[in-house]
Amino acid sequence: MKKIYIAIISLGILFFGSSCSENIMDELNKNVNNPENMSSRLMLTDLITTSAFTVTGSDLAFYASVYIEHNVGIFNQLYNAEIRSNEPTSSTTYNNSWGAVYRNLRDLKTVIEKCSEGGEEEGNYHNLGIAQILSAYNLAILTDLMGDVPWSEALQPGIIFTPTLDSQESIYADIFKFLDDGIANLSKETTFPLLGTQDFIYGGNAASIAKWIKFGHGLKARYTMRLSHKSPDYAGVISSANQSFANSSEEAKFLYNGTSSKSPFHQFYTDRNYFGASQSLHEKLTERNDPRDAVYFKPNTGQSEIEFAPNGTPTQVQGRYGLSGLTGITAPTFLMSYHELEFLKAEAYARQGAATLPQAREALKKAITAAFAKSNVGLSAEDAEEYFDDSVSGRLTTPEATLAEIMVQKYIALYEEEAIEAYNDYRRLRAMGNNFVQLKNPLNTNRFPLRFTYGSSDVTTNENIRNAYGDGSYVYTESVWWAGGSR
Template identity: 65%
Template sequence: MRKILNILLSGLLLVAVWSCSEDTMDDINKNVNDPVDVGSNLIITDAMVTSAFSITGSDLAFYASVYIEHNVGIWNQSYNAEIRSGEPISATTYNNSWNSIYQNLYNLKVIINKCSEGGSEEGNYHTLGIAQALTAHNLATLTDLMGDVPWTEALQPGFIFTPVLDKQEDIYTEVLKLLDDAIANFNKESSFPSLGDQDFIYDGDIDLWKKFTYGLKARYTMRLSLKNAAYENVISFANQSFASSDEQAQLNYNGSTAISPFYKFYTDRDYFGASQSLYDKLNERNDPRIDIFWKPHPNSGEFILAPNGTPVQVQGNYSISAITEKTAPTYLMSYHEVEFLKAEAYVRLNELEDAEAALKNAVTAAFQKVNIGLTEEDAITYFEDNVLPKFGSNPLSEVMNQKYIAFFEEEAVEAYCDYRRLVAMGNNVIKLDNPKNSANQFPQRFTYGNSDVTTNKNVREAYGDGNYVYTEKVWWAGGTR
């Protein structure tokens, strides 16, 4: 606005301008309330919050929770996703999340450039490492859900307007390199002060950021098991990650000025009903969480489960999640996930004693999530009476089903990725009941965002009519893109 006003100044003021130097004019036209250069310590805070709230806990998680039957979509867009009408193939469905990820990746790129050699904050190794770890997390989320996406030519506004799509295989190489680079930078002595309370995840504790990064290495190494099984590496990375739930990477909410995204989604939309198939898995195991996960909808007062794939489109009838709380955290990565990764890796190496110990740790931690509230004793009793017999019969099946249950509901995207990986590997151990799946209408991926479908010919050609989401698996799940 200041520049426009300068152009519209009266002739009298214009006469005075002729005597001003160019530098003076540049100073006059600066908007001190809109700085062109912001310190990385300020940008990184927003990048952390966006990574958790706007990406990990976003529409991506809401739709994933429907596809893997943590929830049943019973109204509007979620209902359409449930019955596979429109939403799974529409370019508008995930557009907000698509835009958020690319904006966040751009902001993280700014930080990386500032803190790298030749940048204005060269030597700020720890902030650089955090930005690299978050970039890996955001980029992996993007390609895990969408497959081949613009990357090497992306994030160059004003220079490249229609970036090409990179192959997922190449993107994963970059993800793992980013994590290695982050760890290397965490191991360096930084000449810049700690982020302190501007770090909403770890309060500037770089040792914990390093553990988070090793956890991501374990996650994404496991993700590539169909293409390159490296279970010893998964275990090695996981052993350098979280030692307890106190160390896990999560964004907390105070319940007033900051509210958990699943709770916000319920209060704003009320689009979910309690999943019959998830209920059945808990019931089969005599799992005490069956009395904790759900409650009657306040409008009906009755406990009514929603049938997967065939609910009535109605609000205020089906039971709802009881762990959707204002203060329920969003996990970038949990301790129980790390232990589940170890348990699966040990099972695949036929080291069942170690697998059992890791599985016990995982289940115990999952029982004690803040919005579950069961005790360690509850978990041990359940593990010995109900989990071990099933583990003895089929170790992989029980590890993955326990992980699937534990991930309700904040970790739905990871559950969705696990399911697709397992099916691709011939381990279809998690039973889903939506009849649309057997009619070849299980969404194998999410669509590209409409912002680029309408403006980038490369993305538009890859999108086509959107029906590819049912037929083309992502690369790490056995597809070509």
């Protein structure tokens, strides 16, 4: 019966094909589920989602949380990362995320072309600006973690098959240009409609454009601080930050409903269960009598007490070590939080010396208060004030001591969803000689991952990337450019 059915279908197509025009055949050959042309608004909906879920809340964050000791890898790939076996140097480790970032950048390029002069949506300045902000965001994650990457010759399939690597320094120039152009375009008038509910970050209402502009300024503050080892501009950090979020309601975060959408860390725990509660993070909290210690961790299922996993030397086992208390099904993914912004201001003020310490203290207090109020932390402003007065204020005695406490507090506050930023901060601080955050993995002496590897899909097909990758051991010896390296 199956053979007869196939034969009938084949004959039908043969007969139909003999009596129809090429135009009809062209229509038949189209995949209606994968249209060749799509409006920028529909593309941006997908790009907002993928930027949050498949880039920020991806393997990049999971591995960063292990390297930065927010979590301990206790099983399989994450255990290998914890004990520095294979995973940190393998080109397959981050390949999915590597591809996801480049797909985002390619599709964002398409949106930018559509909405720019000569494009079919010319004058759609708001969608153009959003695409430019998201391009800066995705490109920064890529180069912050991988260093020099293909960029100026990339995103040209069928034209350039083996793009060369661009320097991180030149890529950062493009990141700032994306942000400046995006802010400028978002500030223009347009006759095109707002994204509406297709804007999964800001809701697409009349106030959303102002928030996207603030997000752009916040990213400028972040990336200006990122370059502080190379070209410090603390006044610039403060200026950009002051044009950004005024409170937590304006921060750039992706929310999940717990049914059709679920937090990536929760999904990763459900699918893999590869994390244990970090001993070193716990110690930093207890040293300060921090009330978040009771929130950040919980016993494993079936256990009555929390057993903390020793950093670098855990037993490879599931169901034993404590778990993250923040890994909720609706925990948001932060593209940029209000508390991060206030920490940036606090650091910038502290680095300017004794005269601006009062402003540093004020920003630090705002940052801690906002971090306490995160939806999956749930501590009150009164809790934050008591903690600041009893455990933090007394540590702010000099500019250096204030700076150190700011960075430790930021490290604590960025657990868990903001692990990538904590990882970036740690590498920048090390380059600047500021060893404020003490990690406990004994393997860090000579095997702290200074960067992530390139994806295997390009290591195997692009000789430029293959030569830069070598055997992968460079991740332990070569910092990225903004952290004092050469590439």
